[in-house]
Amino acid sequence: MCGVIGIIGPYHEEKVPFWAAYEAYRGLLTLQHRGQDAAGILSFDKDRRKFFGKKNLGLVSQALDQTDLETCTGNMAIAHTRYATMGSDEVSDLQPMVTGFPFGVGMVHNGNILNYHSLAKRLGEQYDFQLLTNNDLELMLHLWCQKILEERESKNTPLEFKHVKKAAKAIFDEANGAYALVGLMGNVGMFALRDPNGIRPLVLGKRAGKKGAEYCVASESLALNFLGFEFERDILPGEVILITTKGEVFSEVVGAAPRKAHCMFEWIYFAGAESSIEERSVYSTRLNLGKVLAKKVQKAWDNKEISPDFVCPVPDTSRTASISLAENLKLPYREGLIKNRYIQRSFILNTQDKREKAVALKLSPVRSEIEGKNILLVDDSVVRGTTSKKIIELLKRNGAKEITLAITCPPLRYGCFYGIDFPEESDLIANGKDLDSIAKWVGANKVIYLDEPDLVEAIGTESLCMACVNNSYPTDISEGKVFASKRRNH
């Protein structure tokens, strides 16, 4: 999972020459929760006929500084915050990626290409190119340029939307997986596209500028709000958009798949609570998740299987659902765990060792609330179970009597190949285990999960990917599975 953003608009005297990069940077800060491994920015300056960029490891504020931004002049810019599922930590594998030949193109994307290896092999043989990185974005960059080259009558033919559509169609036809992509074509404008199933989110915003409209494309609507752009709409599955340097906007759906499959995990865990995805507020959805979970908990309570004294969220994501759960159960809501805000999320870190250290470091128990109490502990999901186990140990060490773990998601039993880093089923705590075994493993008295229909009810749409819950993948995952097993045996 990553965060992407792109900005384009006309320049006027009150703006600094690097205004687009500055706005992209500010927007990227609001998408920091989508990836914390690295960040990068790229601008195009029409007057100087040049791309300017910087990328580096670390959080946005560590990877990019004021001097980097001041260098990135021009009226369009893209930026990226990285959550690594592919490639290495080398700077060459970071985004944005850019090429100057056969014309200038820069790209960022959020997602994962499942058929990366076979596609790399086939395209490499067909076009005789050599990949310079391990990042799947490089493939899309090559494919984009190659198709435009083929479609363009001569190098003097201006690049138009008809060329862009062909290039987008080639990506939709060839790249199997999830991708929300934003790019710049020097002298032409900014483009964006979203995979045929619409697995990863991408939104379009617009605001009035002194010399004409300015546009923003971003992973989440919270970036639009923050920068003062009006939410225009979600970019559709299989749609490509081109916004030219003259302010013209072209768009067309050229590659939609029959099934829309928006990742349910965006609402449950990944997206910022202030965002709307597919015009469904993430915050309201999380309240709904608490409400439907309350029915399940009430049942266990009525059956005298549990007797909770209060509801306690695992900070931060599950806080919203916990408030609603407590309201619906008429139970007190207490913060029994305080999060150290300076430590990154544990699940997003890419090694088990890093994750365990992060869990141990980031939560402090509030003993006065915990001691001698039966706690209804709420988490948004349980992936590997590491975090839950550590937290329950911590609560028990601080005097908790009984702990019921209530989860605003069904059990995750299958791998994700679409950009969230759990492709290996065997890593998942719920894989091959029943609820009692899961409870025993994490040290809880009982675990209560949502079911699939609860999720559909809470989110309010059936156009979801829930493959990690029900094994119904929106695309062919055979190559993704082979890759995951190679990675496991490595």
Ligand code: SF4
């Ligand atoms: S498999 Fe799960 S995490 Fe991956 S895209 Fe689908 S719903 Fe999201």
